[in-house]
Amino acid sequence: MTGLAAAATTTSTGEALQFWVLGTVAVIGALSTVLMRRAVHSALCLAGTMIILAVFYLANGAYFLGIVQIVVYTGAIMMLFLFVVMLVGVTAADSLQETIKGQRWLAVACGLGFGVLLIAGIGNASLTHFNGLGQANAAGNVQGLATLIFTKYVFAFEITGALLITAAVGAMVLTHRERTERAATQREMSEARTRSSHLPPLPAPGVYARHNAVDVAGLLPDGTPSELTVMQTLRQRGQIRDVSSEALADLKALEQRSEDRLGRGHDSSPREEEEAAK
Amino acid sequence: MNPVNYLYLASLLFTIGAAGVLIRRNAIVVFMCVELMLNACNLAFVAFSRMHGNLDGQIIAFFTMVVAAAEVVVGLAIIVSLFRARHSASVDDASLMKL
Amino acid sequence: MENLIALLVAAPLLGAVVLLCGGRRLDRIGHLLGTVLAAASFVIGAVLFVDMLGKGAEERTFTQHLFSWVPVEGFQADVGFQLDQLSMTFVLLISGVGTLIHIYSIGYMEHDERRRRFFGYLNLFVAAMLLLVIADNYLLLYVGWEGVGLASYLLIGFWQHKPSAATAAKKAFLVNRVGDMGLSIAIMLMFTTFGTFAFGSVLPSATDASEGKLTAIGLMLLLAACGKSAQVPLQSWLGDAMEGPTPVSALIHAATMVTAGVYLIVRSGVIFNAAPDAQTAVTVVGAVTLLFGAIVGCAKDDIKKALAGSTMSQIGYMILAAGLGPIGYVFAIMHLVTHGFFKAGLFLGAGSVMHGMNDEVDMRKYGALRKYMPITFATFGLGYLAIIGFPGLSGFFSKDKIIEAAFAKGGTEGWILGGVALLGAAITAFYMTRVMLMTFFGEKRWENDADGNQPHPHESPRSMTIPMIVLAFGSVFAGGIFGVGDRFLKWLEPVTGHAEGDSPVSAMTVTAATMVVLVIGVGIAWAVYGRRPVPAVAPRGSLLTRAARRDLLQDDFNHVVLVRGGEHLTRSLVYVDHTLVDGVVNGTAASVGGLSGRLRKLQNGYARTYAVSMFGGAAIIIAATLLMRAV
Amino acid sequence: MSFPLLTATAALPAVGAIATAAVPAARRTAAKWLALLVSLGTLVLGAIQLVRFEPGGARYQLTESHAWIADFGVRYELGVDGIGVALIALTALLMPFVILAGWHDADPLETHNSRWRPTQGFFALILAVEAMVILSFEATDVFLFYILFEAMLIPMYFLIGGFGDRAHAGGDEAAATQRSYAAVKFLLYNLVGGLIMLAAVIGLYVVAGTFSLSEIAAARANGSLDMATNTERLLFLGFFFAFAVKAPLWPLHTWLPNAMGEATAPVAVLITAVVDKVGTFAMLRFCLQLFPEASKWATPVILVLALISIVYGALLAVGQRDIKRLIAYASISHFGFIILGIFAMTTQGQSGATLYMVNHGISTAALMLVAGFLISRRGSRLISDYGGVQKVAPVLAGTFLIGGLATLSLPGLAPFVSEFLVLVGVFSAYPVVGIIATVGIVLAALYVLVLYQRTMTGPVKESVRGMPDLKVRELAVVVPLIALLVFLGVYPKPLTEIINPAVQHTMSDVQKHDPKPQVEAVK
Secondary structure (H helix, E strand, O other): OOOOOOOOHHOOHHHHHHHHHHHHHHHHHHHHHHHHOEEHHHHHHHHHHHHHHHHHHHHHHHHHHHHHHHHHHHHHHHHHHHHHHHHHOOOOOOOOOOOOEEEHHHHHHHHHHHHHHHHHHHOOOOOOOOOOOOOOOOOOOOHHHHHHHOOOOOHHEEEEHHHHHHHHHHHHHHHHOOOOOOOOHHHHHHHHHHHOOOOOOOOOOOOOOOOOOOOOEOOOOOOEEHHHHHHHHHHHHHEOOOOOOHHHHHHHHHHHHHHHOOOOOOOOOHHHHHHHOO | OOOOHHHHHHHHHHHHHHHHHHHEHHHHHHHHHHHHHHHHHHHHHHHOOOOOOOHHHHHOOOHHHHHHHHHHHHHHHHHHHHHHHHHEEHHOOOOOOOO | OOHHHHHHHHHHHHHHHHHHHOHOOOOOOOOHHHHHHHHHHHHHHHHHHHHHOOOOHOOEEEEEEEEEEEEOOOOEEEEEEOOOOOHHHHHHHHEEEEEEEHHHHHOOOOOOOOOOHHHHHHHHHHHHHHHHHHEHHHHHHHHHHHHHHHHHHHHHHHOOOOHHHHHHHHHHHHHHHHHHHHHHHHHHHHHHHHHOOOHHOOOHHHHHHOHHHHHHHHHHHHHHHHHHHOOOOOOHHHHHHHOOOOHHHHHHHHOHHHHHHHHHHHHHHHHHHHOOHHHHHHEEEEEHHHHHHHHHHHHHHHHHHHHHHHHHHHHHHHHHHHHHHHHHHHHHHHHHHHHHHHHHHHHHHHHHHHHEEEEEEEHOOOOOOOOHHHHHHHHHHHHHHHOOOOOOOOOHHHHHHHHHHHOOOOOHHHHHHHHHHHHHHHHHHHHHHHHHHHHHOOOOOOOOOOOOOOOOOOOOOOOHHHHHHHHHHHHHHHHHHHHHHHHHHHHHHHHHOOOOOOOOHHHHHHHHHHHHHHHHHHHHHHHHHHOOOOOOOOOOOHHHHHHHHHHHHHHHHHHHHHHHHHHHHHHHHHHHHHHHHHHHHHHHHHHHHHHHHHHHHHOOHHHHHHHHHHHHHHHHHHHHHHHHHHH | OOOOHHHHHHHHHHHHHHHHHOOOOOOOOOOOOHHHHHHHHHHHHHHHHHHOOOOOOOOOEEEEEEEHHHHHHHEEEEEEOOHHHHHHHHHHHHHHHHHOOOOOOOOOOOOOOOOOOOOHHHHHHHHHHHHHHHHHHHHHHHHHHHHHHHOOOOHHHHHHHHOOOOOOOOOHHHHHOOOOHHHHHHHHHHHHHHHHHHHHHHHHHHHHHHOOOOHHHHHHHHOOOOOOOHHHHHHHHHHHHHHHOOOOOOOOOHHHHHHHHEEOOHHHOOOOOHHHHHHHHHHHHHHHHHHHHHHHHHHHHHHHHHHHHHHHHHHHOOOOHHHHHHHHHHHHHHHHHHHHHHHHHHHHHHHHHHHHHHHHHHHHHHHHHHHHHHHHHHHHEHHHHHHHHHHHHHHHHHHHHHHHHOOOOOOOOOOHHHHHHHHHHHHOOHHHHHHHHHHHHHHHHHHHHHHHHHHHHHOOOHHOOOOOOOOOHHHHHHHHHHHHHHHHHHOHHHHHHHHHHHHHHHHHOOOOOOOOOOOOOOO
C-alpha cells in the first residue's frame, strides 16, 4: 500500500518521471495509431498506448481498473480487433491520400481548435486542490468499487449486463447468415457442375505459373490467369496478385538491355510491338 | 508534478483520436480511434476520481469500459457484415446517406 | 280570441311543410289541401275581424307573445304578433286574394306535373306574407320580408327548366337582397338608437331621437321598400318576374308582396313624420316610379309586362301617398287594397287569355278575343275601368284621394307632385286602354305557336272564372264601400293618424282634372290602337318607345355596370388571389425549396464529413461555454 | 372524484380510432359501423355535457386537473365554458354525419391488393381528429392546447392527401399531384402558424411562469402579473397569427380552397366546420382572455382584415368554377363574419360569433355534403358539368337549395340569427364597418344563387340525365342537419343561454361594455 500513500496527496518524483516518459510514449503510440498505413500496425500501437494507460490508472490509485484495462481492453477487445483485421486482410495497406475535398484541412483545424480549447479550459479551471484517494481506498480499492457498484449503481450495473447480452445477440444476428434456400444435395451439385463449363477439376493455384504463392492466379493453357485458382477470401479482398505482366516486363527489360548493348535502339520487331500493345 | 497533467494528456489523446476518426477511411482504424477517445476519457475520469477523493469517477470509467466492450462487439460485427456485402472496409464507400 | 293570431301563419305554413315534404303521395290532393289551408287562414282572419269590429277603437290592437326568440343581453328579439287595424286590412287582403288565387291555380296549373309543389310554395308565400304584416317587431317582420322573397324566388323560377325563368328568379332575389340590406341596417340603427326594435317600443319613442338618426333610419327603410315594391332604382326585377306562372304574378307581383314596402313605410310612419328629408325622398321615389312604370307599361307588347309596368306605377302612387305623411297614409293603404283587387283581377284575366291562346303573351298576336272569352272580357274590362279611375269604381275613389293629397302637400312641392300624379293618371288611361284594345278588340292576329298548334281561344274552366268574378266585384265596389262616408279613414286613423292638408285646389277641381286627363288618355289610345289595325310586328317607334321597351335602359345600365363590371371584378380578383396572394405563399415555398436544394449539396453522404461538423459543433459549444464563463 | 366526463368525451373517439384502425382488412363494413357507433357514443357524451353544464354557474365547469410535466408547470387541465360546450356539441353532432356521408369514400379500389386497408384508416383518422378537436375545446392549459392544436394537423394531412374524389378531370395522376400539393400546403401553412405560436407560448411561460389559463387570469386580476405593453402585443400577435391561419383570415386563406377542393366532401366539412373552428374559438378564449389590452390595440387592423375577408371571399366565390372551391371561398367570407363578431367586443357580436361557429358548421356541412353527393354521382367538381339537376333529382336539388339558403343566411334558418347578431354587434360599436359587412349578405345571395342556377336549373344536360336522387343513407345525413338548421333558426334560445354567460366573462376580461342606446325607449 505504498503507492496508495503516494497517490493520495502529492505526486512523487518517481511518478512524475514515469508520467513524462510513458506519457510521451503514449502520445507517440496514439499518433502512430492514426498514421500507420496498415491496420494491424495501428492496432498494435493502440494496444501499447492502452497498456501505458493501465499503468497510469495504477498510478492514480485505480488498481482494479488498471488490471481490467490490461485484461479486458488490451487482452480481449484489442484481440477482437486483430481478428477482424485478419479477416479483412492483414497485409492490405490503406492509402492515406485524402479523397474528400477539404476534409483533412477541416479535420486538422477542428482538432487543433478543439484541443486548444480543451487545454485552455483545463488550464482555466482552478484544479489545485487534490483530495487523493487515501480515504476512499482505505478498505481496498476493489472493495470500495464493489460497494458502490452493488449499492448506488446497482441499476446501472444491471442494465449494463442487459446491454452486454443484447450486444452479444446483436453481434450474432449481424454476422450470422441465414440460409435462404435448401442446401444443395451432392447430386444437384454434381449436376450443376456437369452443366457448367468446368467439368474437369478446377485448376490448382500455381499451375503453369512462375510463382507458387497462394495469391497468384494460375495460368490457363492459353496463358491467361484464372482467378478461380485463388481462394475466395483473397478474391473478395481483391488481393490477387497479377504476375503475368511481370515476366513479360522482365523479358522486355532484358531485351532492352541487350538491345542497348547491341546498339539496335530504335529498330523494333513486329512481335515486340504486339507485346507492347498488350 | 501536478496531477492536472493527466488531464492534459487525456485531452491530447482525445483530440488525436478524434482527428483519426476524421482522417482515416478504414473502418477498423476509425473504430480504433474511437476506442482511443474512450480511453482518453477514462483517464480523465480516473484523474478526477483522484482529485475528488471518491470512487465515482472510477465507476464511470468502469461502465465506460463495459459499454465500450459492447460497442466493439456490435461495431465489429457491423464492419464484418459490411465487408461481406461490399468487399471493402472503407467508410467512404458507404456513402448512401444522401439523396 | 287573440291566441288565434298565430294560427293565421301556422295554417298555411303547415300546408307548405306538408306539401313540400310529403312527396308524390300527396299529388292528388295537394292542391285541395293547400287551398283549404289558405282559406282557413282567411276564415280565422275574418273571425278576428268580426271580433275586432265589436270593440272600441282603442281596444282594437290584439297582441300575442309566443316565445323569446334571440335573447342576448340588450338585444331581445321575440316572436310575438300584433294585430291592429292596419295589419287586419292586410291579413284580409292577403288571405282573401290568396285564397282566390289558390282556387284559380287549381285550374290554371291543372296540367303541370309539379302542381303540388306549386301549392306548397303558394302556401309558403301566404304564411310569410302574413308573418310580415302581423309581426310585432322589425326583426320578425324581416323574417317575413325575406320569406316572401324566398317564395317569390321559388315561384318566379317555378318553371326552372327555362333559363330565363331561373335568371329572373335569381335577379329578383338579388335585387331584393339589396333592399333587405337597407332593412337590416335600419334595424341595426334602431337597435343602437333605441336599444330595441319592437314596434311597441320604437314607434312611441321615435320623436325622442335626433332627426339625423331618424332620417338615416327612414332612408334605409325606403331602400328596403324600393327593393320589395320595385321602386326606382331597384325596380328592374319586376318585369322579369313575369316569367313566373300568372297566378303568381297576380298574387305576389301585383296584389300583395310588392305592396309590402308601402306597409313598411306606413307602419313606420312615426319615424318618417319626424324626418322630413326622408319623407321627401319617399315622395320623390314614388313620383319617379309612377312615371317610370307608366312609360314602361306603354311600350311593352307582352301583356304581363305591360301590367307589371302598371303595377310599378300604381305602387309608385302608394309610395308617393305614404311619403306625404299623415295626409296620405290612409289613402296609400286604401289604394293598396283596391289595387289588390283590380290588379289581381287583371292578371288573372291575362292568365285566362294566355290559357286560351297557347301561352302566347304578345298582345300583337291577340285581338278580337271578346267574343271568345266573354267572362274574361267582362271581368278584365271591369278591372280596366277600375284602374283608370272610372267614376264610381274603386280606383276612382282611391286614386283621386291620392292626387288630392299630393296637391295638399302644399307649396311648389305640392304642385309638382300633384302634376306628376295627374300625368300618371293620363298615362295609366292610355296604356290600359291600349292593352284592352289590343287584346279584346280589333281583328284576329293569331299565330300558331312554336309547335305549330293553332290557338283555340275558349273560356276558362269555372275554377278560374269564379275568382275572376269575385275580384271584379271587389274592383267595382271596394272603393265605394271604403270611400263613401270615410269608413276606411275612420277604421285606420287610430293606427296611422290622419291630417287634412291645405290644398290650393278644391277636391272638385282635382276630380274634374282627373276626368279630363282620363278622357285624354283614353282618347289618344283609341286614336292609335282603336281606329286603325294594330301591326302584328312592332314598329320601330320613337327613341322613347325603344328605350321604354328596354325598361328605359335600366337593364342595359345594370348589365354594363353591375353584371359586366362584376364579372371583370371577380375575374381579376380570382387572378389576383391566384398570382398575388397565393403567389407570395408559393414563392416563399419555392425560394425555401431552392435554398434547401443548394444546402443539400452539403450532404455528400460521407460519414466523415458529418463527423467533422459534429466535431466542429462540439468545439463551438465548448468555446461558447468558456466565453460565457469568461463574461 | 367525480366521473371525468370531459376526458371521457375526448377519450372515446380516441380509443375508437385505435379500435377502428385495428379492424382486419376484410371486415371493412365492421370498421364503418364501429366508427359510426363511437361517434354516436361521443354525441351522447357531448349531450350529457350540454345537460350537466349550468349556464349560471362557474366560468369553467366539469373541470379536471392533473400534473403532467411538473418541471414546466404543464398541467392536464380541462374545463368548459359555454362557448366550449357549444362547440363540443357541434363537433360531436357533425361527426356521425361526416362518417355516414363518407361511407363509401374510402372503399378500396379494385386495383389495390387485399391487405390495403384505406377504409379503416379513413374512419380512424376522422375519429382521431374528433378526439383532438374536442380535447382542444376543453383544454384550459395553454401548452396542452398548443399540442392538440398542432397534433390535429397530422390526421388532417393524411385525410386530405390520402383520400380524394374518385374521379378527376385531369386523371388519377393529376388528382394525386394536386391532392398532395393541397395537403402539403395545408400542413406547412398551419405549421408555420403553429411555430410562431410556440414561440409565443414559450414567451408567455417566461412572462407568466405558468401555462394555466385560470392562474394567469387570477394573476392578472390581482395585479401580480403585469405585462409590458410591447411584450403583450408581441405575444398576442404570435397567438393570433396561428389562429388567423387556421380560421383562416385574409390574406392567410389560400390553403383552404386547395384543401377543401381536393379533399372529399366529408373531409372538407371536417376542415371547415370543425377544425377551423378551433382557430376562431382560440381567438375568443386565448387572445382576448390572455391579452385584453393587445386585443383592443389590434382591433382596427383585424376588423379591416375581417371585412376584406367577407367581401373578398364572397367575390371570389362568385368567380369560382369548381363547386367545392366555391364553398371554400364562401367559408372564408363567413369566417370573416365570425372574426368580425369576436373583435367587435360587444355582447351581441361575440355571442353572435359563437353562435355563428355552430351554425356555420351545420349549414356548411349540409351544403357541402349535398354537393359531395352531387359530385359523387357525376364525378366532376366543375359547375359547368351540371345543369337541370332539379328535373332529374328534385330532392337533391331541394336539399342543396336549403343548404344554400342557410349559407346566405335566410331568416328562419339558423345562420341568420348569428349573422344578424354579429352585424348588430359590430354596428353598435363600429357603424361603418357594420354597413360594409352588410354588403356581404348581398354577395352571399349572389354566389349561392348563381351556383344553384348553373347546376340545378335550366335544361337537363346530357351528362346528368338519369342521375339518381338521394338514397336513404344520404337522406339520413341531410334531413337531420336541415331539421337542426330550422330548429336553431326558430328557437336558438337554448344555445344563447349557454353562450351568453361565457361571453359576459370575456367582455369583462377585455373590460368592455355594450354601448348604451341613445334613447331610452318605452317598454
